[in-house]
Amino acid sequence: MKLIFIVLLLLIGVALSHGSSVTLKATNSTEFCTSCHSMQWVQEEWMESVHYKNISGVRAECSDCHVPTETGPKLVAKLRAAKDVWGEITGAIDTEEKFEAYRWEMANSVWDRMKATDSRECKSCHLIAAMDLKEQDRSARKKHKRIAEGDSDKTCIDCHKGVAHEVPKEPKSEEVALKN
16 A cells, blocks of 8 residues: 555656646747737847847747756746736736836846846857957956956946847836835
């Protein structure tokens, strides 16, 4: 009887583990991310960006920039994303106008997280050590060199906001006051 119980528990554990893995993989797909009505506008922006079409043919998907690869941070990101799904379900961001009303706040939340993690997701693809600084314009070359040498506290998002999505307009202070 004990053996049957142990085998049953083991099978349930394997099934739950596999189910979790499949679910995490499915919810990391760009198709899943852009299936919500409110993500159609940002999908269009992404499709016009260098992260979608470029000379090298390398494409960054939603999860490449917005979901960490490590399990703990990935699960935190998934829980955080549930807030956006809830906003879609409840109608808080289900139209372009409503989405744009919250866009500044949402973008800053993403930028703050990227800053706090030293642009971890950017650096999973872009390595300063692998950059051909000679091919960059003078300003980029100078900034990247300083970062590589450890002489700067800047991280990718400090200079590259708007690389995959439009930078939202900062609301006027009275608009923020009315919202709160």
